[in-house]
Amino acid sequence: MENFTHLIAKACPIDVANLNTDQILPARYLKWPRSAGIGKVLFQDLRFDSEGREQPDFPLNRPAWRDAKIVVGGRNFGCGSSREAAVYALYDYGIRCVIAPSYGDIFSGNAIQNGLLTAIVSEEDAEALTAALEAVPDQPVTVDLEQQTVLCGNKIYPFTIDPVRRMRLLNGWDDIALTQSYRDQIAAFKSADRTRRPWATPSIPVT
Amino acid sequence: MSELLTLFDKLWTAHEIARRDDGDALLWVDRHYVHEGSFHAFSRLKERSVSVVEPCLTFGVADHYVPTRGPRHTIANPEIARMVRQVEENTAEHHIQLFGLDDPRQGIVHVVGPEQGLTLPGLLIVCGDSHTSTHGALGAYAFGIGASEVAHVLMTQTIWQKKPKRMRVTVDGKVAPVITAKDIVLAIIAHIGADGATGCAIEFAGSAIRDLSMDGRLTLCNMSIEAGARCGMVAPDETTFSYLRGRPYAPRGADFERAVEAWSKLSTDPDATFDLETILDGAHIAPTVTWGTSPEDALPINAHVPDPAREPDEDRARYLRGALEYMGIAPGQKLTDVEIDRVFIGSCTNSRIEDLRAAAAVLAGRTSKVPGLVSAGSSPIKRQAEQEGLDRIFRDAGLEWGESGCSMCVGINGDLVASGERCASTTNRNFRGRQGPGARTHLMSPAMVAAAAVTGRLADVRPLMAGRKV
Numbered sequence: 001m002e003n004f005t006h007l008i009a010k011a012c013p014i015d016v017a018n019l020n021t022d023q024i025l026p027a028r029y030l031k032w033p034r035s036a037g038i039g040k041v042l043f044q045d046l047r048f049d050s051e052g053r054e055q056p057d058f059p060l061n062r063p064a065w066r067d068a069k070i071v072v073g074g075r076n077f078g079c080g081s082s083r084e085a086a087v088y089a090l091y092d093y094g095i096r097c098v099i100a101p102s103y104g105d106i107f108s109g110n111a112i113q114n115g116l117l118t119a120i121v122s123e124e125d126a127e128a129l130t131a132a133l134e135a136v137p138d139q140p141v142t143v144d145l146e147q148q149t150v151l152c153g154n155k156i157y158p159f160t161i162d163p164v165r166r167m168r169l170l171n172g173w174d175d176i177a178l179t180q181s182y183r184d185q186i187a188a189f190k191s192a193d194r195t196r197r198p199w200a201t202p203s204i205p206v207t
Numbered sequence: 208m209s210e211l212l213t214l215f216d217k218l219w220t221a222h223e224i225a226r227r228d229d230g231d232a233l234l235w236v237d238r239h240y241v242h243e244g245s246f247h248a249f250s251r252l253k254e255r256s257v258s259v260v261e262p263c264l265t266f267g268v269a270d271h272y273v274p275t276r277g278p279r280h281t282i283a284n285p286e287i288a289r290m291v292r293q294v295e296e297n298t299a300e301h302h303i304q305l306f307g308l309d310d311p312r313q314g315i316v317h318v319v320g321p322e323q324g325l326t327l328p329g330l331l332i333v334c335g336d337s338h339t340s341t342h343g344a345l346g347a348y349a350f351g352i353g354a355s356e357v358a359h360v361l362m363t364q365t366i367w368q369k370k371p372k373r374m375r376v377t378v379d380g381k382v383a384p385v386i387t388a389k390d391i392v393l394a395i396i397a398h399i400g401a402d403g404a405t406g407c408a409i410e411f412a413g414s415a416i417r418d419l420s421m422d423g424r425l426t427l428c429n430m431s432i433e434a435g436a437r438c439g440m441v442a443p444d445e446t447t448f449s450y451l452r453g454r455p456y457a458p459r460g461a462d463f464e465r466a467v468e469a470w471s472k473l474s475t476d477p478d479a480t481f482d483l484e485t486i487l488d489g490a491h492i493a494p495t496v497t498w499g500t501s502p503e504d505a506l507p508i509n510a511h512v513p514d515p516a517r518e519p520d521e522d523r524a525r526y527l528r529g530a531l532e533y534m535g536i537a538p539g540q541k542l543t544d545v546e547i548d549r550v551f552i553g554s555c556t557n558s559r560i561e562d563l564r565a566a567a568a569v570l571a572g573r574t575s576k577v578p579g580l581v582s583a584g585s586s587p588i589k590r591q592a593e594q595e596g597l598d599r600i601f602r603d604a605g606l607e608w609g610e611s612g613c614s615m616c617v618g619i620n621g622d623l624v625a626s627g628e629r630c631a632s633t634t635n636r637n638f639r640g641r642q643g644p645g646a647r648t649h650l651m652s653p654a655m656v657a658a659a660a661v662t663g664r665l666a667d668v669r670p671l672m673a674g675r676k677v
């Protein structure tokens with residue numbers, strides 16, 4: 001996984017609360033392997049109409065924001081389905097950071113597994129950022145994970161992130177390697193647990 | 208005196224292998240359910256040339272992409288056929304028990320787990336599906352995970368978690384007849400919001416919850432995720448134990464009695480405290496339906512939809528305009544004036560035998576004014592419904608009687624609601640395009656869907672049940 005320290009890029013506001021993962025990546029694309037180019041269908045039903053024509057009003061279709069690497073979203077961004085492919089779609093489109101007041105729990109967990117930063121700002125700051133970007137759409141925005149700040153224009157917006165996730169992103173750490181170092185503890189737990197909770201092992205069905 | 212613990216604290220502690228200084232804990236996973244969508248994770252194992260570490264604790268189902276109509280083994284769409292084939296191949300390669308298309312126990316993962324007695328109180332259960340919260344109905348700690356975590360569990364049988372906040376949602380009193388778990392959970396989500404429980408483990412408590420059958424509790428916990436919760440649970444009790452007795456994978460004989468002894472301790476200590484508390488009065492819950500594009504947009508059936516012109520908050524007004532426009536509903540319209548085009552009864556939320564009975568009780572001797580599909584949650588439920596003659600009631604009413612699967616809840620097997628069509632649905636998400644691009648979804652209980660079918664519009668089921676057995 002690629003690490004994340006800081007980013008200077010254009011930021012696209014998508015000011016919608018409860019923007020769920022069905023909107024980020026419609027279910028009909030879940031059959032696709034990631035190599036099929038899942039970034040192409042990011043926000044498919046919001047970016048395009050049923051004939052495949054671009055919806056000019058959708059922020060990511062506006063010329064200034066086509067190549068944005070940052071999305072500024074509303075509360076509960078990424079709620080709904082656990083599909084990790086929603087994160088693949090964002091990442092493969094080129095998005096490296098989402099800034100929003102809150103996230104669906106599963107989505108933000110998936111994001112961290114793939115090097116996508118989910119920065120949490122206050123509702124007021126999310127609105128202020130959106131307003132600033134609407135006013136000057138193509139201004140570069142700086143996201144600094146070390147400092148936990150977003151710089152837009154001359155204003156600094158602090159953000160929060162779980163400290164464990166922050167460390168993992170800064171270092172590009174992979175969970176599996178870390179867990180392997182706990183191999184002995186896992187084995188000890190398993191053996192003690194068999195005695196402690198014998199009922200937890202599935203019975204073999206009588207046929 | 209020892210520390211007072213909630214049910215969730217007890218479940219958490221029982222699974223903690225290690226805790227890091229930063230607070231994240233490594234937890235043991237008792238059951239891992241996989242399905243067609245888990246292919247990303249199996250690919251990662253292949254990349255690393257590693258095997259599933261605990262195949263006996265891993266169970267597969269074919270549910271998301273399986274056909275519900277026509278012959279099950281000839282899937283015309285090659286991409287869909289490949290999805291079903293992949294789960295067969297991946298589970299075979301790793302020696303994982305699969306409840307596949309040929310298996311008489313096949314069904315929706317969140318129906319099969321409890322039905323087979325794989326889901327038990329006190330277990331930690333994960334699955335790459337957000338509705339894994341369903342299994343909390345039996346007093347399990349169950350939550351949905353993404354593909355990277357699925358791969359991690361397959362390789363290590365563990366998962367890293369940050370301890371969620373503890374939230375108790377109490378529904379006191381007694382609900383009126385015909386009011387179901389679906390009405391209760393929609394009322395809860397409308398009350399706390401679609402992110403009202405973000406970062407939380409919910410324990411559902413109170414007399415109205417205690418009174419729910421196991422099927423009802425499964426519906427309730429299923430939709431915890433629609434309030435943003437990590438998981439939802441109900442403390443196990445006699446309802447749970449009698450549901451589990453004799454299930455194929457549950458402990459048997461003296462082992463079962465010993466297990467019940469252990470499971471009986473899985474409840475919140477009196478006076479233990481929660482980080483958040485919400486209390487609702489069950490007596491005030493009416494038959495509830497959604498009108499908008501988020502599960503929090505739920506109202507009693509006798510209400511009018513909101514009018515954005517009367518909404519002082521500009522952001523909220525903008526949301527209301529967008530949702531009403533998508534749904535094709537006029538501002539302030541009476542819910543019972545909304546005409547429907549189609550009905551769907553099924554999904555991991557509402558496809559169990561009691562759900563089918565409740566819908567059949569309304570439909571018996573009546574005709575549906577719109578087309579619709581009924582898809583039982585599992586093949587055993589389908590057979591039981593047929594033994595009870597419920598399939599005849601649905602067919603006589605003009606509805607299709609299908610095989611089990613996720614079907615029209617998410618539409619990826621091809622069971623879609625057409626663009627612009629309005630569907631009264633027993634599912635869990637009324638998101639834009641969830642049942643198909645441009646589809647309009649109204650969530651409600653099976654009895655309310657049956658009422659909508661009979662009247663051709665959103666309707667109060669209560670008068671239709673006058674003189675009938677609930």
